[in-house]
Amino acid sequence: MSHPRQRALTHALFALVTAHRGVGDLTRALAFIDTARNNGRFETPLQRVQIDTAHGHILLTDPATRSVGHSVLDRASEIATRYGLKHQLRSIKTVRTSEEYT
Structure with a gap:
């Protein structure tokens, strides 16, 4: 898949993840993260940090x-700090620090 198409797919998957997490459907949100991980190429540190943060x-x-x-966030922080x-x-x-988790 070309980089622009791959980037568009990744953004679409992140949007689906956010929407499903937002309505409390964690199973579907995790399924979309798995799809993104299995089908996307996260070659740059920024891409790896973004997927790990999500x-x-x-x-x-x-x-x-x-x-x-x-x-997972510790790993993302280490990469983000390094780069x-x-x-x-x-x-x-x-x-x-979101109130949602405290």
């Missing part, structure tokens, strides 16, 4: 998977 965000929503979510992705670090911090 995945961690979903996992934090469920108390049963919250600790795994924190681990100077300050905006992504702010996004990760926002996800972690």
